[in-house]
Amino acid sequence: MPEPLAALCFAPLIRLVSEVDDHGPIRAGRLSATLPDLTTHQVRQATRRARALGLVTERPGDGLDLTEAGRDLADLYDHAARWARTAQRPSPNADFESRVQSALRRTLFAEATVRDGALARVSELADLWLAFWGAEADEPLSAA
Template structure:
């Protein structure tokens, strides 16, 4: 695997695995056991229903969780491994006070995954006390290798990496044939 494709694959894996709903779902099941049927919205009440169901579909597609009859939503072995990776990422971030001295678990994991997606720092840059050392990031990168292989990359011919089911149809105005909400006078039109 070339360095460029390795970096692109790692960046894609970090992007997919840093979604807040996925982090919350995997760590919730890891900490408290399987989520009983029809209890998903009660377990994670601050996530909107459509976002929660999209996260569950994505986690099932990545083979991180599975539905077991009578038990509910539980982690697969790769999901348990990912929960361990999330814990390691949060420990690295907490040790280096990233992204702030006081913040939540999800923000710490997201910030560390963002750092992992960046190119490797030089030794002069890692001397800063607010940044994790290269050895910390290498250890976490090694933990992410199995997860990176499990995330399928879907690439549009002319665009960025996308998940197939994330595209939304655009509703066009019958009069102007522009997407609704983009005409003159609308605040986002440019």
């Protein structure tokens, strides 16, 4: 898997971006309580990676919020999970993060001729996000 896409497939990052997208800004002191299924180390990794990729910003009084790039990535995650749920990938009972990872990985390895319309859209969104926002990251995506 190309390194930029691998960076976006990091499960704690998917959780963080999706949580902020769904529920709004999270105060720094509330991150671990808001993401109780993640270890403190995973929360720090996700936050560090999100900052390095330009996905989040710290707003005084509000906490961690998504940037435009973060909102676009959250939309990509939603499209990917929707496709995976419909296609029952990686399994019918998979969680959101596994569905996103499965769809993003599949966009890389599926031949364009075998992709259905929804998967082609996920692939297109991933390509657009990487082309537009990947160059905006503070550090290389693979180092995040």
